Amino acid sequence: MIYFKYLRMVIRTMLQYRLNLLLTTIGQFANVFFSFAGIYLLFERFGRLDDWTFGEVALCYGIVIAAWSLTECFARGFDVFQGSIRQGTFDRVLLRPRNTVLQILGSNFEFPRLIKLVWAFAVLGIAVNNLNQVWSVLQVVTVCLMIASGFLIFSGVFILGATVCFWTVEGLEVVNIFTDGGKELAAYPLTIYSKSIRRFFTFIIPFGCFNYLPLMYVIGRVDDALYALTPLLGFVFLLPCLLLWRVGVRHYVSTGN
């Protein structure tokens, strides 16, 4: 499949710059290590956050960081898309007899970001150890679904951010509120936020569908198995994003650059 051929090309390029690879990996690790250390110290001092224990928040955090690192690695092309518009390299994408989304995905992979995935699993280990609960199969499956769903939702937001560039040429900083900001926000259970924020991140950008709602099921606060399936709504979120992307491409070819 052509996707893997693109992947191989990016890996070859990356191996040309090994020192850079190493330093970025270390930097990425430091980033998540200290952000989790912050959460740990917070609980060390205060014991709980609302009625959430350290283990529960660690579980939520681990899932969000796992999803986030996957997005940063595999949807990176959309994250840096404003460069393609400014330098005109998107014209080249249009000259290839291939799907544009596939080409943008294939244009960039940031493997150093995957170190965060490793760290996320370490945190999940800490969480499981701390929660001390008996895990059912469906609960484990739900955790996997949550990571996959988060990956797709974050990717959708990246695509939306890239789509904006078709109109503005430059990326809008405000989009970072939903990407970086969304990650920070989603790392904690949504109930600690105010009602309007909760609604927005459940019904508009469905972060709540991949962390808070299924989390309730995973940690045994609700028994309704329907909660375990809410991550699937995150999959649906990708559709309008791709649709808007197509509208953006059409706008681009009709206005030029």
Added chain:
Amino acid sequence: MITLANIHKTFKVAKREKGTAAALKSLFHREYRRVHALDGVSFHVDEGEIVGYIGPNGAGKSTSIKVMSGILVPDSGTCGIMGYTPWKQRREYVRHIGVVFGQRTQLWWDVPVSDSFDLLRDIYKVPQSEYRRNLDLLTETIGLQDFINTPLRQLSLGQRMRAEIAASLLHSPKVLFLDEPTIGLDAPSKLAVRRFIKDINAETKLTVILTTHDMNDIDALTDRVVLIGKGKILYDGAFSEIKNRSDHSALEEVIAELYREYEL
């Protein structure tokens, strides 16, 4: 092969005045003016022809190339190339064309040229036998073997341009668009690129449209020129006639005079 009829394209360009105050004002209120990039462009190109598409900077050359290659939709007019309307059946259509932008690369910067070629083969789904045949032909005509295993970033500009053109021919296109293929090249490289275009055209009946500011490119490659200025086709015919008409002997002078004549 290629027929453009009455193509119009207008761009909306934000008016800018200088100074910080004007820049601040433009944040809230922007005035636009309309620029007629293409103002009723029509011409026809036969199969196997090489056409020099000339005109001063900003005349509409690149916009025309973009329309013909399907990455820009015109406001009105028709364009038929090999039976396709470029912007309507983009993915199907671009399989049959090659496009080279002299100012931008389409190859991957950090890997050997051959790796880029392999990926292009996969992108265009070129059958292995056809790919081998094309690569052999290209190797023979431009001496690819000297640098095919070198990363792109280590190539000279001349080598890079040859690699670029070769890359756009791997999938056996029927039409090749060259947007300033000789820009910035030294004399030997220019000669090599011209010879290459001519050889490939003779060998495969490839239709070529090239834009250039170097009239020696035209002189060496073809006698058919299309002159565009302010979005309109001003002359379509023999280059030799333009030369004969002029008192000057130097090509630059001939063209400068031509532009003056049309008030460009």
